[in-house]
Amino acid sequence: MSEEKVTCNVCHAHCALSEGQTGRCMARWNNGGKIKAKNYGVITSLALDPIEKKPLARFFPGTRILSVGSYGCNLQCPFCQNYEISRSDGEAIHIQSETMSPEELCSLAAELKNNGRGNIGVAFTYNEPLVGWEFVRDTAKLVHAAGMKNVLVSNGNASQEILAEILPYIDAMNIDLKSFDGNCYKDYLKGDLDMVKAFISTASRAEHCDLEITSLIVPGHNDSPEEMRDLSSWIAALDDGRGIEIPLHITRYFPRYRESAPATDIALIHRLAAIAKENLHHVYIGNC
Numbered sequence: 001m002s003e004e005k006v007t008c009n010v011c012h013a014h015c016a017l018s019e020g021q022t023g024r025c026m027a028r029w030n031n032g033g034k035i036k037a038k039n040y041g042v043i044t045s046l047a048l049d050p051i052e053k054k055p056l057a058r059f060f061p062g063t064r065i066l067s068v069g070s071y072g073c074n075l076q077c078p079f080c081q082n083y084e085i086s087r088s089d090g091e092a093i094h095i096q097s098e099t100m101s102p103e104e105l106c107s108l109a110a111e112l113k114n115n116g117r118g119n120i121g122v123a124f125t126y127n128e129p130l131v132g133w134e135f136v137r138d139t140a141k142l143v144h145a146a147g148m149k150n151v152l153v154s155n156g157n158a159s160q161e162i163l164a165e166i167l168p169y170i171d172a173m174n175i176d177l178k179s180f181d182g183n184c185y186k187d188y189l190k191g192d193l194d195m196v197k198a199f200i201s202t203a204s205r206a207e208h209c210d211l212e213i214t215s216l217i218v219p220g221h222n223d224s225p226e227e228m229r230d231l232s233s234w235i236a237a238l239d240d241g242r243g244i245e246i247p248l249h250i251t252r253y254f255p256r257y258r259e260s261a262p263a264t265d266i267a268l269i270h271r272l273a274a275i276a277k278e279n280l281h282h283v284y285i286g287n288c
């Protein structure tokens with residue numbers, strides 16, 4: 001057995017893992033000297049959702065999409081809305097899971113497209129899909145070959161190398177921009193703002209991929225007018241005269257998991273949306 005540690009290249013955590021050891025996301029491990037996804041094909045959530053629920057406001061509105069989640073996440077948001085699957089190691093969990101191959105998932109998506117249920121493809125969502133990016137890539141290739149669409153809902157804390165692996169197959173993304181303060185990302189969420197900005201910036205240049213962004217407003221952490229002004233102005237600058245007009249979803253937080261602060265004031269969400277509209281054409285509010 002090799003004693004040498006192997007470093008995972010997926011995210012900012014750069015976990016250096018000994019043989020058999022699992023990374024911070026609880027989904028990737030060192031197996032025989034190679035970093036692999038333990039959660040490959042492990043499905044914890046499966047639903048035919050309205051596309052607006054991803055949220056995507058301007059990508060095939062009025063349709064539905066087969067939405068699939070596994071387990072694991074590389075952030076540690078105290079307010080996680082899906083902590084049962086994101087903070088799970090896939091074994092010590094009290095959730096139902098089943099294994100599906102990319103072929104089985106693609107077949108189900110095609111069935112839901114052809115039987116009049118309005119499905120347009122597959123959305124990789126619920127937990128952080130990119131801690132198991134190999135399953136996203138393998139499934140997305142089949143979904144495209146079958147003439148359907150792929151959607152990615154991600155926290156954007158992934159390297160450019162991993163983004164390049166999946167971007168050719170993704171038709172639309174919703175990426176979280178959870179704060180515009182590097183310290184908030186580092187200390188509160190255990191993430192990396194610069195990595196998220198680079199992810200969003202590269203995705204915004206992919207002409208085949210529609211991009212929308214979501215900011216969940218948590219009282220006392222990312223709710224200042226100045227921060228929203230900076231965040232929305234940065235998103236607007238990504239346009240660079242191309243007219244892509246990236247939509248921003250500003251959503252309301254509710255106490256969950258380890259965060260007990262009261263739910264975000266609805267009036268504050270509206271005030272922040274008004275500020276974002278100074279810079280952006282398409283601003284949506286959610287959870288209000």
Ligand code: SF4
Pocket residue numbers: 008009010011012013014015022023024025026027028029073074131
């Ligand atoms: S994806 Fe997981 S194992 Fe890889 S660096 Fe990030 S937290 Fe560590």
